[in-house]
Amino acid sequence: MTRDDIRTAVIRFPGSNCDQDCFHASRDEMGLQTGYVWHKTDSLDGFDIVIVPGGFSYGDYLRCGAIARFSPVMQAVKRHAQEGKLVLGVCNGFQILCESHLLPGALIRNRSLRFVCEEVGLRVEKSDSPFTNACHVGDVLRMPVAHGEGCYYADDATLAELNVHGQVLLRYVDAKTGQPAAGSNPNGSREDIAGICNKEGNVFGLMPHPDRACNLRLGSDDGKRVFESMVRSLIQVAHKEEVMELAE
């Protein structure tokens, strides 16, 4: 597999509003084959990367992501994840992945009760992941956040498990110092968590928007490193599979 073979699906729910950002980042900034997939579709066959974009799916009624979870396409996303393929959930997409139990925990109202819309600093906590392998541990990425309910919550036992298994990929820090500081956590999330992956490592959810940080004209292109990591990981996995086949 080469970069040209990689196919990205961007899911569209009624109320998604970052679908075009994700599409633009994947196709125009990263040069990947990219398609939209409507939420009523029940197959994601042929796609390597599935992006669940930000927005207000189903008006965020009941709880953010609660209704999107039951749409037909989410069954396909679950199968895609079970097959070990890559799933990236951004903002509302992160909320949907948590509601779908593809990721542990939940996202609740920002501690400040305010909608936050600003650039944040993110420290990379782990680099041997399909979503961060183009970074080094300790790197500080800059990306925008825009959410009212992005405070990550999980109980103590779940948090301990996340830490033991290295599932916390990004934490909020001060962009200059790379350390937590007053005001560096925009929503009050537990342990400054900004993004986590599942135990298997192939499903990643984060509140910040890599899709809106893929071009320096937008203030940062650090989001590209998340996309670049996925590309590298897919090429590497495919290469390993080819070697295995040759060996047989």
Added chain:
Amino acid sequence: MKARVTVMPKQTVLDPQGVAVRDAIHHLGLPAASEVRVGKFMEIDIDDAAAGDRAALEGRLHALCRDLLSNPVIEDYHLELDAR
């Protein structure tokens, strides 16, 4: 028949809305209000003729409460079903 569902944030989960409402209550002259928690209340009208067996209905409603109406990670629910 009516089903009434109350969904409340778990005691361990921070409820900033509740804190803001409590502060407003203090401001309005009731400093004795020590804690406020904000939840949701839902009423579901159920067509008696189509409802079928009550025990089965209750089972289905509990499943709905767990899967859709509340998120057990952050919320507890209470379900009440009218006597028929």
